[in-house]
Amino acid sequence: MSIRICRTKVIKMEIDDLLKLAGEDEALKDKETAHLTINLNKVVSKNIVPGLHIDTEEIEDGINVKVIVDEGIVIEKKVHMCFGVTHDKALQKIVMEIDVKKNAKISILSHCIFPKAIDVKHIMDAKVRVREGASYSYEEKHIHSMEGGIEVYPKAEIELDKNARFKTEFELIKGRVGKLDIDYEITGKEGSVMEMTSKVSGRSDDLIKIREAGNLIGEKARGVLTSRVAVRGNAKAEVYNVMVATAPYARGHVDCKEIIQDNGVARAIPIVEVKHPKAHITHEAAIGSVDTKQLETLMSRGVGEEEAVDLIIEGLLS
Amino acid sequence: MSILELKNLSLTLNGRKILSNLDMDFLEGHVHAVVGPNGAGKSTLAYTIMGLEGYRNIEGDIIFGGESIKGMGIAERAKRGITLGWQEPARYEGLTVKKFIMASSAEKSIDEVEDALRKVGLNPDDYMNRAVDKTLSGGERKKVELASILAMRPKFVMLDEPDSGIDVSSLEKIFEGIKLLKSYGSTIVLITHSLAVMKQAERAFLMCGGKLVEKGGIDKIKPYFEKECLPCEHKNLPDKGDKNGN
Numbered sequence: 068m069s070i071r072i073c074r075t076k077v078i079k080m081e082i083d084d085l086l087k088l089a090g091e092d093e094a095l096k097d098k099e100t101a102h103l104t105i106n107l108n109k110v111v112s113k114n115i116v117p118g119l120h121i122d123t124e125e126i127e128d129g130i131n132v133k134v135i136v137d138e139g140i141v142i143e144k145k146v147h148m149c150f151g152v153t154h155d156k157a158l159q160k161i162v163m164e165i166d167v168k169k170n171a172k173i174s175i176l177s178h179c180i181f182p183k184a185i186d187v188k189h190i191m192d193a194k195v196r197v198r199e200g201a202s203y204s205y206e207e208k209h210i211h212s213m214e215g216g217i218e219v220y221p222k223a224e225i226e227l228d229k230n231a232r233f234k235t236e237f238e239l240i241k242g243r244v245g246k247l248d249i250d251y252e253i254t255g256k257e258g259s260v261m262e263m264t265s266k267v268s269g270r271s272d273d274l275i276k277i278r279e280a281g282n283l284i285g286e287k288a289r290g291v292l293t294s295r296v297a298v299r300g301n302a303k304a305e306v307y308n309v310m311v312a313t314a315p316y317a318r319g320h321v322d323c324k325e326i327i328q329d330n331g332v333a334r335a336i337p338i339v340e341v342k343h344p345k346a347h348i349t350h351e352a353a354i355g356s357v358d359t360k361q362l363e364t365l366m367s368r369g370v371g372e373e374e375a376v377d378l379i380i381e382g383l384l385s
Numbered sequence: 386m387s388i389l390e391l392k393n394l395s396l397t398l399n400g401r402k403i404l405s406n407l408d409m410d411f412l413e414g415h416v417h418a419v420v421g422p423n424g425a426g427k428s429t430l431a432y433t434i435m436g437l438e439g440y441r442n443i444e445g446d447i448i449f450g451g452e453s454i455k456g457m458g459i460a461e462r463a464k465r466g467i468t469l470g471w472q473e474p475a476r477y478e479g480l481t482v483k484k485f486i487m488a489s490s491a492e493k494s495i496d497e498v499e500d501a502l503r504k505v506g507l508n509p510d511d512y513m514n515r516a517v518d519k520t521l522s523g524g525e526r527k528k529v530e531l532a533s534i535l536a537m538r539p540k541f542v543m544l545d546e547p548d549s550g551i552d553v554s555s556l557e558k559i560f561e562g563i564k565l566l567k568s569y570g571s572t573i574v575l576i577t578h579s580l581a582v583m584k585q586a587e588r589a590f591l592m593c594g595g596k597l598v599e600k601g602g603i604d605k606i607k608p609y610f611e612k613e614c615l616p617c618e619h620k621n622l623p624d625k626g627d628k629n630g631n
Binding site: 382 | 459
């Protein structure tokens with residue numbers, strides 16, 4: 068176990084505030100909890116645990132991060148990552164490579180925090196390999212400023228080997244979205260399990276584009292794509308859920324719900340493609356205003372209409 | 386003393402008169418039953434008193450606490466202490482039982498939410514963080530809804546078919562909840578076609594085809610259940626009104 072800390076006093080103060088904002092400050096004090104904190108393209112702090120390797124390299128406008136979990140290693144405590152930008156104008160490119168070796172297990176909670184963003188672009192480009200029998204869970208929570216001056220481009224290519232499991236949840240419900248363009252593509256081999264969930268709340272003139280694609284290429288591979296999006300004001304959302312099954316007994320499900328309020332516009336484009344007679348994929352999509360009965364029930368308890376809508380949306384995105 | 390009065394109340398929906406010239410009064414702190422066969426207008430009456438969307442274009446008047454609430458929306462009526470428990474309570478994806486009840490809670494306290502759950506026979510440790518969604522059974526949702534009403538401490542509460550979709554032991558909890566509401570001083574209206582539910586009331590109104598056909602003590606209305614709608618020659622069809630839909 069080792070701790071490497073590299074930070075100036077000013078950055079430390081800003082990062083400490085940032086971590087408090089994410090509720091991460093306490094977790095990062097625990098020496099048995101691995102973590103990586105990055106401000107723009109600088110590693111502010113890092114802690115690793117046995118069997119986990121995190122290598123970083125500064126690049127122009129960003130950072131390369133390579134994560135390896137050794138074969139058979141089970142990391143009990145959730146690994147915390149924080150990719151923040153404390154500047155108001157910046158470009159941050161994160162190039163990640165993650166390799167979870169055979170029968171290893173890791174769970175990562177990642178916060179992407181841009182509290183002062185006026186003109187910030189955050190690009191995440193990840194390549195993930197989850198090897199045979201391994202398990203990888205990745206939660207990404209965004210905290211943005213209320214200015215809306217941010218563009219976020221998370222892109223990931225994930226390969227799941229035989230009986231591997233991958234679960235990811237993307238959440239952007241705090242602050243303005245700005246412009247978001249998610250592009251995740253997963254390929255699952257025999258007996259693998261993929262679960263992708265995105266929860267996004269847009270307002271004002273936010274633009275949301277989500278593309279999640281699952282390819283079930285192995286026998287008995289399973290996958291679920293779930294999207295929950297709320298758009299208010301003049302926000303716009305497009306959700307493309309693609310699930311393709313090409314192997315026998317592959318099972319998939321696509322589930323997209325979008326709530327619109329005010330002048331918001333939402334589109335859902337589910338594409339399900341089955342190329343084997345013994346495979347099966349289902350999908351459901353619902354777009355519309357808040358359900359009248361849900362709203363009227365809360366209002367009949369004395370909750371104002373706006374607060375009731377907030378509660379319903381908060382529940383949907385929780 | 387009446388807390389809520391309907392004065393010559395009529396409601397027309399899609400050209401059909403669904404409620405017709407109703408004059409009813411609900412006594413403060415009493416338990417009332419509104420009974421009648423399917424299509425009698427019982428639920429419509431509850432929706433109209435609550436002021437739900439599409440049920441506000443009424444003739445006549447609704448007086449609550451001496452004040453007309455005719456032009457008021459749901460939230461305004463609820464803020465005056467009127468509420469409604471649905472026959473089939475709403476489901477909310479992701480909204481926890483704790484937040485749902487807290488939204489209704491008069492005191493906005495966790496203790497009050499937990500207390501309300503215990504009163505309907507649900508263990509707070511098991512239910513606080515569960516979602517009010519399809520993972521709860523129909524009976525559990527009914528109890529959660531009643532807990533939210535208990536936490537609200539309303540002046541006037543209408544429970545639409547409180548026995549619908551629940552088992553015998555759960556029904557006992559619902560009945561206990563009704564007694565608790567009465568002990569809080571709430572005026573209660575039970576919308577039902579069940580004799581067991583009607584027996585919880587002190588006064589009853591018999592409706593048929595959108596009209597009030599009888600009112601009085603339970604014993605007076607009871608023969609309706611025994612003789613299957615004998616007093617009103619029920620045809621289960623609302624009054625079609627004249628050609629102009631009036």
